[in-house]
Amino acid sequence: MYKYVLKRLLMMIPVLIGVSFLVFFILAVSPGDPARMILGEQATQESVDALRDEMGLDDPVLVRYAHYMGDVLHGDLGTSYKTKLDVLMQVLDRFPNTLILSVAGILVALVIGVPIGILSAKRQYSWVDNLTTVLGLVGVAMPNFWLGLLLVMLFSLHLGWLPSSGMGEGLVPMIKSLILPALTLGTGCAASIMRMTRSSMLEAMRQDYIDTARSKGLKESYITKYHMFKNALIPIITVIGLQFGMLLGGAALTETIFAWPGLGRFMIESIKSKDMPMVLGSAMFLAVMYSVVNLIVDILYAYADPRIKAQYKH
Amino acid sequence: MDNILEIKDLVVRYETEDGLVKAVNSVNLALKQGASVGLVGETGAGKTTLAKSVMRLIQWPPGRIISGEILFEGKDLVSLTQEQMYNIRGKEISMIFQDPMTALNPVMTVGKQIAEVIGVHEAHLDEEGTKKKMEEMLQMVGIDPQRAEEYPHQFSGGMKQRVVIAIALACNPKLLIADEPTTALDVTIQAQVLELIRNLRDKLGTSLLLITHDLGVVAQNCEYVAIMYAGEIVEYGELRDVFHRGAHPYTKGLFDSIPKLTEKVDRLRPIEGMMPDPANLPEGCKFHPRCQYATPECGQVQPPEVDLGGGHIVRCMRYSGGKPIQSGE
Amino acid sequence: MTSKELVQSKELVQNSEIMRRSLWMDAWRRFKKNKMAVCSLVFLMILVLIGLSTIVIDIATDNAIYDSLIIKQDLTDRFGEPSGAHILGLDEFGRDILLRILWGTRYSLFMSAAAIVAAAMVGTIIGAISGYYSGIVDNVIMRLMDVVLALPYMLLAIAIVAALGPGLVNVLISIAIGYVPEFARIIRASVLSVREREFIEAAKALGASDRVIIFNQILPNVLAPLIVQITMAMAGAILSIAGLSFLGLGIQPPLPEWGAMLTNARAYIRDAWHITAFPGLMILLTILALNIVGDGLRDALDPKLKN
Numbered sequence: 001m002y003k004y005v006l007k008r009l010l011m012m013i014p015v016l017i018g019v020s021f022l023v024f025f026i027l028a029v030s031p032g033d034p035a036r037m038i039l040g041e042q043a044t045q046e047s048v049d050a051l052r053d054e055m056g057l058d059d060p061v062l063v064r065y066a067h068y069m070g071d072v073l074h075g076d077l078g079t080s081y082k083t084k085l086d087v088l089m090q091v092l093d094r095f096p097n098t099l100i101l102s103v104a105g106i107l108v109a110l111v112i113g114v115p116i117g118i119l120s121a122k123r124q125y126s127w128v129d130n131l132t133t134v135l136g137l138v139g140v141a142m143p144n145f146w147l148g149l150l151l152v153m154l155f156s157l158h159l160g161w162l163p164s165s166g167m168g169e170g171l172v173p174m175i176k177s178l179i180l181p182a183l184t185l186g187t188g189c190a191a192s193i194m195r196m197t198r199s200s201m202l203e204a205m206r207q208d209y210i211d212t213a214r215s216k217g218l219k220e221s222y223i224t225k226y227h228m229f230k231n232a233l234i235p236i237i238t239v240i241g242l243q244f245g246m247l248l249g250g251a252a253l254t255e256t257i258f259a260w261p262g263l264g265r266f267m268i269e270s271i272k273s274k275d276m277p278m279v280l281g282s283a284m285f286l287a288v289m290y291s292v293v294n295l296i297v298d299i300l301y302a303y304a305d306p307r308i309k310a311q312y313k314h
Numbered sequence: 315m316d317n318i319l320e321i322k323d324l325v326v327r328y329e330t331e332d333g334l335v336k337a338v339n340s341v342n343l344a345l346k347q348g349a350s351v352g353l354v355g356e357t358g359a360g361k362t363t364l365a366k367s368v369m370r371l372i373q374w375p376p377g378r379i380i381s382g383e384i385l386f387e388g389k390d391l392v393s394l395t396q397e398q399m400y401n402i403r404g405k406e407i408s409m410i411f412q413d414p415m416t417a418l419n420p421v422m423t424v425g426k427q428i429a430e431v432i433g434v435h436e437a438h439l440d441e442e443g444t445k446k447k448m449e450e451m452l453q454m455v456g457i458d459p460q461r462a463e464e465y466p467h468q469f470s471g472g473m474k475q476r477v478v479i480a481i482a483l484a485c486n487p488k489l490l491i492a493d494e495p496t497t498a499l500d501v502t503i504q505a506q507v508l509e510l511i512r513n514l515r516d517k518l519g520t521s522l523l524l525i526t527h528d529l530g531v532v533a534q535n536c537e538y539v540a541i542m543y544a545g546e547i548v549e550y551g552e553l554r555d556v557f558h559r560g561a562h563p564y565t566k567g568l569f570d571s572i573p574k575l576t577e578k579v580d581r582l583r584p585i586e587g588m589m590p591d592p593a594n595l596p597e598g599c600k601f602h603p604r605c606q607y608a609t610p611e612c613g614q615v616q617p618p619e620v621d622l623g624g625g626h627i628v629r630c631m632r633y634s635g636g637k638p639i640q641s642g643e
Numbered sequence: 644m645t646s647k648e649l650v651q652s653k654e655l656v657q658n659s660e661i662m663r664r665s666l667w668m669d670a671w672r673r674f675k676k677n678k679m680a681v682c683s684l685v686f687l688m689i690l691v692l693i694g695l696s697t698i699v700i701d702i703a704t705d706n707a708i709y710d711s712l713i714i715k716q717d718l719t720d721r722f723g724e725p726s727g728a729h730i731l732g733l734d735e736f737g738r739d740i741l742l743r744i745l746w747g748t749r750y751s752l753f754m755s756a757a758a759i760v761a762a763a764m765v766g767t768i769i770g771a772i773s774g775y776y777s778g779i780v781d782n783v784i785m786r787l788m789d790v791v792l793a794l795p796y797m798l799l800a801i802a803i804v805a806a807l808g809p810g811l812v813n814v815l816i817s818i819a820i821g822y823v824p825e826f827a828r829i830i831r832a833s834v835l836s837v838r839e840r841e842f843i844e845a846a847k848a849l850g851a852s853d854r855v856i857i858f859n860q861i862l863p864n865v866l867a868p869l870i871v872q873i874t875m876a877m878a879g880a881i882l883s884i885a886g887l888s889f890l891g892l893g894i895q896p897p898l899p900e901w902g903a904m905l906t907n908a909r910a911y912i913r914d915a916w917h918i919t920a921f922p923g924l925m926i927l928l929t930i931l932a933l934n935i936v937g938d939g940l941r942d943a944l945d946p947k948l949k950n
Contacts, residue, residue, distance in 0.1 A: 018790030026799075026806045125375060141930035143882055145889050146923030149908060157913060208416040215369050215411075216431040216481060217404035220396070230421050249795020253886050257909060268890055271805040283802050290795050306421060306465040 008298050012291055019287045020072075024065050027280045033057075034276055038081050077284070078277035080270075087281035091263060095285065097167065098262035101185060101255065102247040104178050108186030109193050109243065114236070117197025122224065124202060132194065139191025144250075148184035148257040155180060165259035181258040185251065189243040196239040200232040207231070233304050241297030245290045317385075318489055318521045319345040319368065324382035326363050326372060326545075333593040337363040339545040339600075340382070342619065345489070345538075350515070350522035352532030352553075354568070355542035356589050361525045362412070364542070365491045368523070369409050370399045386489070405435040408482035410492040414474035414499070418466040424477045425462025428452065428484055435485040451480040455510060472503035476510065483514055490515070491523045496531065508535060529572060533557065541565050544590055544600035551626030561628040563605045599631060607632060653849065666944075670867075673943040680939025683932035687752075690929065694748035712739060713746045714897045722915040732917040735907050736897075740917060743899035744925050750900040751929060754811070755880035758818040763873050765819070766826025771862065773827065774834030775853065785831070788824035796821045800883055804892045814893045818880050829872055833865035867944040874937035878930040885926050901926050 035051040036043070052058055056067060071078065077087035120132040156164035168177035204210070205228055213227045214220075252264030259265070263282055270278035302308045326338035337360045345351050355361050366372050368384055370391060384391040386407065391399070411417040419427060429448040432439065439447060449459035455476040466474055475495060482490060492511065496504035512535060515522055524535055532539055532553070539556040541549040541564065549562040560566050567585035587604040590596055596603055602612035612631050620633040674680060701709045716736035723733030731740040773784040791799070803817035846856050885902025887893030894900040896907075904922040911918055 014786075015790065015793050018786070019793045022790055022794065023802060026802050137931060137934060138927070141878065141927050141934055143885055143902075143923060143926045143930070145886060145902075146905065146919070146926065149905070149912060149919045149923065152909075152912060153916060153919065208411055208413060209419040211366070211371055211409075212411060212417045212427075212478065212481065213419065213430075214371055215403050215409040217400045217402070217434050218430060219400060219434075226422070227419050231419065234421075245795050246797070249798035250886075252797065252801065253890065256890060267801070268892070271801070271892065279802075279805050283798060283805075286798055287794050290798070291793055294793070304421065307467050 004302055005299055008295055012295055015291055016288060019291060020069065020284055021065055023283050023287055024068060024280065025061060027276060027283065028061060028064060028068075034081065037274060037276075072284070077281035080275050080278050082273055082275045082278075087277050090266070090278065091281050091285045094261060094263040094266045094282075095289075097260060098248065098251050098255070098264055101178065101181055101251055101260055101262055102244060104182035105185030105247050105251075105254075106189060106240065106244050108182050109189035110240070112186070112190035113193030114197050117194040118201055118224065118229065120194070121198045121201035121205065129198075132198070136191045136195045136198075139187055140195070142188060142191075144184050144188050145253045145257055147187055148180070148254055151180050151184060152257070165257075167261055177258075181254050181260050184257070185247055185254045189247065192243055193236065193239055197232065197236050200235040201228055204228040204231040230304075234301065237297060237300050237304055241293060241300075244297075245293045248289055248293065249286055316347050317344045318347045318387060319343075319523070320383075320385040321364075321368070322383040322385065324364070324367060324384065325380040326360075326367050326377060327380050328377040330376050330593070335593045336595055337377070337545055337592055338367065339595075341542075341545070341547050343540055343547055343550065345521055345523060348519055348521055349538060350524060350536045351538040351540055352536035353523060353525045353540045353542055354527060354529060354532055356527060358589060358592065359542045360545040360592070361542055362493050363545075365409065365493050365523065365525055368491060369403055369407060370394070370396070371409075400434070404431045404482075404487070405485045406487055407489045407491065408485075408487040410475075410478050410482050410490070410495045412494040412497055414471055414478050417478050418474055420466055423463050423465055424469065425449075425452070428462075428477065428480050431481055431484050447484070451484050452477075454483075454514070455480045471499050472507060475499060475503075475507050479507070479510060479514070483518065483520070486518055487520060489521045489523065491525070493525045494527070495524075497526070497528075504531075511535070529557075529568065541568070544595055545592060546600060546629065547627075548601065548630070549626075549628045551622075552624065555622075555624065555626040559622075559626070561622060561626070561633060562601075562630050563607055563632075564601050567604075599629075651845070653845075666867075670940075670943040674939055677939045677942065679935050680943075683935040683939070686928070686932045687936065690748055690752055693745050694752050697746050698749060709746065712742050713899055714738075716897075722911065722918070724915075725917055731921045732915065734904070734918050735911050735915070740904075740921050743904060744901065744922060747899040747901050747904065747922070747925075750811075750894055750898065751881050751884060751902075751926065754815060754894075755818070755877050755884055758815045758880050758884075759822060759873055759876045761815070762819040762822035762876065763826050763869065766823045767830045767862070767869065769823065770827035770830025771834055774831035775856075777835075781831070784827070788827050791821070791824045796879075797883065797886065800887060801890075801892060804887060809887075809892050809895055811894060814884060814887055817887070818883050821883075822876050822880070825876065826869070826872060829868050830865055833868055837864045871937055871941045871944065874933055874940060878933035878937070881926065881930055881933070 033048065033052070035048045035055060035057060039048055039051060056064055059067075068078075075088060077091065079086055080090070116132050120129045123129050152164045155162045162180050163173075163177045164180070166177060168174045210223065210227055213223045218227075250264070251260075251262055252268050254260065255262040255265035256268060263286060267279055267282035267286075270276075270282065321341055321343040324338055324341045325336075328335040328337055339360075341360075341364060343351070343353075343364075353361050353364070363372065363377070367379055368386075368391065370379075372378060379392055382392065386402070391402065394402070418424065425445075425448055428451050429444050432444045432447050432451075436444070436447070449462065452459045452462060457473060457476055457480070461468075466477070469477065475498075479495075490511075495511065496507050499507060508531065511522070514520070522535070524532065526532060537553055539549075539551065539553055540547045541556065541562065543564050549556060549560065549565045556565060557569075560569060564585070567583075570583040571585060585604055590600060590603070596613065598611075598613045598615050599605070599608075599617050602608040605612065609631065615631065617629045617631045618634060619627050619629050621627050622633065716738065718737055720733055720737040721735055723729055723737070725732040729739050729741065731744070734740050734743065769784055769788070773781045794802075799821045800817040803820060804813055807813035807816065846859075851859070884893055884900070885905075888895075888900045888902035889905050891906060894903050896903050901922040905919065908919040908922075
């Protein structure tokens with residue numbers, strides 16, 4: 001198993017290089033002159049040129065990328081154009097909030113998606129199944145920022161139960177302020193996870209080994225848990241991993257609606273204020289985190305499926 | 315009551331999008347205590363459905379037992395609840411499935427899969443005892459007990475089928491249903507697996523319902539034969555009666571379509587035509603469109619079961635008066 | 644090659660065409676049975692008609708209606724509740740929400756379609772080359788695609804818009820790039836599976852060039868998964884466009900894009916529920932319809948996959 005993890009870690013390196021280069025390339029070749037941004041409109045062309053030279057902006061992209069990555073490996077993501085603050089510190093300051101929100105979102109999605117998916121598969125063609133199929137379709141199609149607005153309308157404005165924005169201080173207010181964003185973020189995932197759970201359960205139910213299990217005299221509830229679900233779990237883990245990555249990357253919308261002090265919202269604000277080091281740092285960080293999540297999913301995958309584990313025994 | 319299993323007028327249907335599939339149509343079949351019956355027929359004749367019906371494994375939707383009785387030691391399995399069936403399955407009646415490649419759960423160790431069935435039915439055993447019994451079963455089917463912690467993908471097809479057999483026989487069932495247990499295996503492995511079943515049966519005294527489309531397998535393993543066609547048993551009797559005095563035109567066709575060692579045959583004679591679609595069965599005798607002896611009557615009347623003597627039963631209009639009509643053959 | 648073999652090859656190629664034609668007829672017959680999918684398709688076709696008519700109206704009236712009803716603000720009548728005159732009410736600048744939604748169809752529906760068709764075309768070419776030539780070409784291309792896929796989709800789109808700046812074309816590009824790898828993968832997989840089949844051998848034997856084989860023989864055979872994927876991806880693209888616009892990174896106000904219409908809704912959420920409700924509902928319904936049609940198409944085109 002160590003070998004497998006090690007192998008996956010090694011395989012991650014080229015992906016990380018590729019992803020970081022892509023992000024760097026997209027954001028570094030953007031129009032607009034960073035030197036001009038820093039010095040302001042009044043600065044003379046000479047001083048701008050001098051700064052350009054100092055920053056290495058006229059070097060080829062690959063050279064600039066190498067410099068940037070060299071700095072990144074030393075823990076230096078640069079400084080903000082606007083606030084002159086250290087980017088890494090700013091990113092690390094916001095990221096835990098995004099992580100809390102994403103974890104809460106995926107928990108909501110799991111708690112809703114998995115049991116309903118199983119129930120729906122076990123009662124295929126029943127009214128429960130039809131209802132959840134429709135709800136699943138609606139859930140997947142629901143724009144989550146719109147759902148967020150609707151939830152604010154209902155729970156904050158109409159019922160007054162939960163705060164509509166910000167992150168509460170202290171545990172209970174924090175959890176209260178987390179509920180609506182987590183629901184907003186989790187609903188779409190819940191629908192995806194539910195659909196995947198249903199279809200992979202149906203797939204598992206059709207397999208011959210279920211007949212074998214039944215012919216042993218095992219109870220149906222036991223078969224559902226240990227024979228169907230354990231097999232259905234493998235594709236479900238994939239979807240959960242994918243969804244979690246999307247939550248990390250897509251939390252920007254939810255964070256904006258609920259004024260949640262996370263990395264996504266921070267990145268959007270940095271984009272609006274054209275603070276490129278901040279944007280680059282945030283995007284880079286989120287991209288790396290996404291790859292890490294994928295790695296974790298791959299490892300969980302091997303735990304769920306002995307066939308994959310076996311491939312890496314030697 | 316010396317019949318361990320008696321199936322009476324069993325009707326099983328699948329309701330699919332493409333229509334009503336008449337998989338099993340008023341089947342009667344009896345199995346004597348300790349005996350073995352070979353159930354022979356082409357793919358799609360309803361053999362597996364019949365076997366699964368005995369285990370009550372037909373899942374609704376799309377399939378269900380419409381009518382009939384399945385008497386196991388005198389009690390009707392059709393009328394039992396699922397909870398009552400839990401005590402029958404694996405303990406009284408066991409089943410071996412066709413394809414060992416897919417019959418085992420890929421994410422559970424083989425040891426655990428055998429231990430499961432012991433665990434449910436032998437409540438007096440503790441964890442240690444269950445494990446010991448599981449290892450004994452592995453030993454019995456010729457697998458090193460040390461491999462108990464391995465997963466199915468680490469086993470070959472023949473070894474997997476041994477595991478399946480170990481699962482089926484772990485609780486000394488009175489009746490074993492084997493659904494084409496060797497079809498998916500290599501010829502040499504086939505012989506080994508059949509011998510294993512035969513030996514274990516001798517040791518444990520289990521009755522056997524062996525489903526196959528291989529008449530050779532039947533000849534070696536069974537005392538009785540039932541020939542199934544389009545969801546019906548068209549002929550039933552002792553092995554030699556059916557093999558040497560096969561009465562139904564379909565039975566004859568089956569024997570003519572396999573090569574014989576003792577006779578010089580220039581050409582095999584396959585049965586003309588195809589088995590009818592079970593969603594669209596012909597009226598009257600199901601075989602009449604392919605039968606060389608068919609009369610207009612055959613297309614209208616469902617032939618009754620006729621006993622030719624000594625429990626040799628045939629369903630064909632040619633014998634409907636109890637007397638075989640001599641053909642010009 | 645003997646003349647007999649030549650005839651056989653020709654027959655094989657022709658048979659593959661005949662089979663293809665009957666496949667589409669069968670698929671249509673199956674699709675028609677799915678009532679939800681047919682309703683959704685009708686809904687989408689109505690949207691397309693609305694989108695086209697508003698464009699025709701704008702051209703015919705030289706943007707007179709567009710300027711006066713869709714863009715122009717009327718601060719005397721803000722937040723008007725839904726009423727007989729304004730069925731869906733008025734927005735924060737006193738504009739009729741229903742009209743803005745109708746005029747916004749072009750952005751959500753046509754822009755997403757344009758982005759996805761562009762992505763599909765690029766992805767198809769890349770995937771076809773990758774699958775057909777395999778070897779090192781394939782390896783390099785697919786690793787590149789993996790890198791794009793290794794970024795969360797929304798993050799990629801945000802990064803591209805951040806670099807290029809907001810605006811219609813930039814949004815289109817940012818959406819399209821993210822979808823290229825998915826199309827490339829699907830096409831590559833299909834090409835790989837089709838490539839070894841008999842009728843391709845036959846076409847090769849008849850002396851067809853690589854390009855002819857890819858375009859005349861292979862691509863028609865991968866059309867089915869392609870169409871399904873286009874439908875599904877369009878749903879995703881609409882969501883992304885709306886999301887980007889909502890964040891202020893996409894289509895900018897006062898253009899009546901559905902997501903952009905929601906940009907200010909958060910601020911006025913206490914004052915007027917209908918500003919939030921209707922544009923979002925439109926997004927939901929359109930995506931829902933696309934997904935249902937996509938599911939229906941998939942089931943119709945590949946009945947084996949249906950459970």
